[in-house]
Amino acid sequence: MNLLGLEWFNPGFLLLLPLAILPWFNHNLDKTVAWVNLVPIDPLSRFFNIGLKILSTGVIAALILALAGPSLPEQKIERIGEGAEIVLLLDRSRSMDDPFAVKHQAAVVSVGGDDSKRNVAREYLTEFVRNRPDDRFGFVFFSTKSVNLLPLTYDKEVVLATINANALGKGLSDTNMAEALLSSAEMFEGQAYRGSRIVLLVSDGGQLLSDEAKEQISRLYKEMNLSIYWIYLKSNQAMTLEESEEDSLLWVDIPERKLHNFFKSIGVPYRAFEAGSLEAFAEALAEIDRQHYQTLIVEETLPHEPKTDALLWLALLAVLLLAASHVYTFWGVKKAHE
Numbered sequence: 001m002n003l004l005g006l007e008w009f010n011p012g013f014l015l016l017l018p019l020a021i022l023p024w025f026n027h028n029l030d031k032t033v034a035w036v037n038l039v040p041i042d043p044l045s046r047f048f049n050i051g052l053k054i055l056s057t058g059v060i061a062a063l064i065l066a067l068a069g070p071s072l073p074e075q076k077i078e079r080i081g082e083g084a085e086i087v088l089l090l091d092r093s094r095s096m097d098d099p100f101a102v103k104h105q106a107a108v109v110s111v112g113g114d115d116s117k118r119n120v121a122r123e124y125l126t127e128f129v130r131n132r133p134d135d136r137f138g139f140v141f142f143s144t145k146s147v148n149l150l151p152l153t154y155d156k157e158v159v160l161a162t163i164n165a166n167a168l169g170k171g172l173s174d175t176n177m178a179e180a181l182l183s184s185a186e187m188f189e190g191q192a193y194r195g196s197r198i199v200l201l202v203s204d205g206g207q208l209l210s211d212e213a214k215e216q217i218s219r220l221y222k223e224m225n226l227s228i229y230w231i232y233l234k235s236n237q238a239m240t241l242e243e244s245e246e247d248s249l250l251w252v253d254i255p256e257r258k259l260h261n262f263f264k265s266i267g268v269p270y271r272a273f274e275a276g277s278l279e280a281f282a283e284a285l286a287e288i289d290r291q292h293y294q295t296l297i298v299e300e301t302l303p304h305e306p307k308t309d310a311l312l313w314l315a316l317l318a319v320l321l322l323a324a325s326h327v328y329t330f331w332g333v334k335k336a337h338e
Contacts, residue, residue: 009069023056062315072305083134084196087184091203093175142180177207185220204233206259218266227269234276
């Protein structure tokens with residue numbers, strides 16, 4: 001039940017509120033005096049008498065209201081912050097279980113260890129999220145299928161738990177990049193535009209996209225006003241996304257370069273970071289962090305807030321004042337009879 005801007009867990013107790021006026025109907029303590037001129041006018045006594053009745057009424061009302069269980073309902077408020085809305089798009093294909101930034105070929109046989117690409121991505125993305133308090137994050141991971149693990153939210157603890165959980169287990173063999181890119185953009189559909197929007201792709205590979213997929217991705221990313229950042233976890237230290245005269249013939253038509261060229265051609269802000277070391281990965285995230293602190297309308301959810309304790313403390317304070325008045329009265333009567 002909602003009343004006076006509050007939710008009431010046991011609203012039936014509110015029917016007992018008329019009991020709060022009982023202190024005003026106490027029996028008459030006035031004495032019959034033969035000559036009223038003998039009774040001096042004492043406004044201070046009248047003030048304290050009315051005050052004690054008000055305190056008694058307050059105690060009864062506070063206890064009844066506490067029994068009714070009032071609370072402030074969950075509320076959404078908006079404030080101005082600095083940051084962005086970011087969908088973390090993380091590759092969970094089998095190749096992400098391989099070691100990252102290995103120096104010796106023998107280390108490649110180690111799969112799924114602490115130095116795997118997915119574990120490194122988890123550590124750096126965790127730090128990235130912690131450093132951006134006003135951002136709203138979503139999370140998508142993909143391998144054979146794309147899975148929207150987390151819609152856009154300001155709840156950083158949920159985002160961090162999702163990042164941590166995503167590093168568990170082993171990846172699958174296939175990569176469905178087209179579905180993942182579309183799923184990331186669709187997160188913003190129906191959302192009010194609040195500021196900078198980013199899809200942050202963390203992947204060690206690409207995919208050949210169909211003409212239909214290219215058209216859908218290009219159209220949707222323009223409509224949603226999105227920017228793309230790609231942290232490319234290099235499998236070969238020498239291979240680069242940009243073509244050069246010293247390229248091996250094996251690198252000319254690889255999916256990574258074709259995806260890179262596609263991103264550059266669709267008419268949305270795009271930048272790729274080639275991470276071939278831990279330092280390069282850290283610098284890529286630091287650069288993204290520096291670039292995206294634009295004014296952003298931040299929506300915060302204020303949780304359900306019970307008010308029972310406040311009423312009980314109010315009743316206790318009033319009871320202590322009433323008790324003090326009775327102690328003082330007892331002491332005064334005792335002194336009068338000595």
